[in-house]
Amino acid sequence: MSLVPWRDGRDGMYGWIWRHLPGNAWVKALISLVLALAVVYILFQYVFPWAEPLLPFNDVTVDNQ
Amino acid sequence: MRVIVRSVSELCITAGTLIVLFVVYVLFWTGVKADHTMSDQIHQLQDQWSRQTAHPKASPSPTAPAKPAAYKDGRPFAIMYIPRLGFTWNKPVLEDTAVNTLKKGLGHYAGTAQLGQVGNFAVAGHRRTYGDPFVDFPQLRKGDAVVLTDGTTWFTYRIDKGPYKTVPTDIEVIDPVPRKSGYRASGRYLTLTTCDPEWGHSHRLIVWAHLDSTQPVEAGKPAALRR
Numbered sequence: 001m002s003l004v005p006w007r008d009g010r011d012g013m014y015g016w017i018w019r020h021l022p023g024n025a026w027v028k029a030l031i032s033l034v035l036a037l038a039v040v041y042i043l044f045q046y047v048f049p050w051a052e053p054l055l056p057f058n059d060v061t062v063d064n065q
Numbered sequence: 066m067r068v069i070v071r072s073v074s075e076l077c078i079t080a081g082t083l084i085v086l087f088v089v090y091v092l093f094w095t096g097v098k099a100d101h102t103m104s105d106q107i108h109q110l111q112d113q114w115s116r117q118t119a120h121p122k123a124s125p126s127p128t129a130p131a132k133p134a135a136y137k138d139g140r141p142f143a144i145m146y147i148p149r150l151g152f153t154w155n156k157p158v159l160e161d162t163a164v165n166t167l168k169k170g171l172g173h174y175a176g177t178a179q180l181g182q183v184g185n186f187a188v189a190g191h192r193r194t195y196g197d198p199f200v201d202f203p204q205l206r207k208g209d210a211v212v213l214t215d216g217t218t219w220f221t222y223r224i225d226k227g228p229y230k231t232v233p234t235d236i237e238v239i240d241p242v243p244r245k246s247g248y249r250a251s252g253r254y255l256t257l258t259t260c261d262p263e264w265g266h267s268h269r270l271i272v273w274a275h276l277d278s279t280q281p282v283e284a285g286k287p288a289a290l291r292r
Contacts, residue, residue: 012071
């Protein structure tokens with residue numbers, strides 16, 4: 001086993017995930033969709049609200065209280 | 066070799082998707098969230114005010130207009146209307162200018178004068194993101210009305226100077242008598258600040274206004290808001 005589990009495989013990270021999902025192709029597609037939505041949700045709910053204030057759009061005051 | 070190429074390309078796809086999602090978040094989703102939160106704040110205020118009129122307090126002395134109670138940090142206390150920014154343009158004004166406060170509406174600089182009082186009532190707002198409240202800030206002109214209500218009184222301010230471009234460290238612009246505004250004597254002033262350029266943070270845009278008239282809410286909307 002190397003640094004990342006999919007390093008030894010022939011199909012990359014997404015291929016590795018795909019192969020490790022249970023069920024037939026339809027079930028896999030459905031699970032992938034749910035996983036992708038979960039990632040988007042976590043990003044919009046937690047990661048982006050944290051990252052956005054680091055950008056300059058918030059600096060609208062003259063004294064930076 | 067193949068592994069490296071594949072890993073790099075997968076990384077690029079992932080990073081690209083992430084960036085696109087972040088842009089969607091900043092440009093679109095913060096606006097959706099802010100519009101929702103701001104109308105929520107306005108409803109909260111209107112609820113609160115209607116309850117106040119239902120149970121009127123003991124009338125204050127008629128000679129001196131009562132000083133409003135201290136504003137609570139992060140809580141809305143007034144609604145601002147600027148006809149020049151759109152006839153339906155109205156935003157809640159909250160106390161303090163913390164990052165989280167400005168996500169919910171305009172922020173009143175804590176420590177500056179209260180609404181309608183002697184001194185400088187200073188308010189900051191987003192130019193871009195979070196509903197773009199001050200996106201049309203550069204269109205403000207001398208003579209434009211800035212109307213505020215705290216539930217009992219309408220305050221009509223008239224813009225005297227602006228938009229004036231300055232640097233972020235120029236805290237003098239929100240002084241009780243801001244020198245660069247041209248005001249010399251103490252009075253009831255209002256200052257609005259936002260960022261410039263639109264998406265940047267290198268400068269600030271300022272407008273100054275003075276209190277032109279007040280009227281109780283029972284007297285109806287001030288002339289500036291009537292079509």
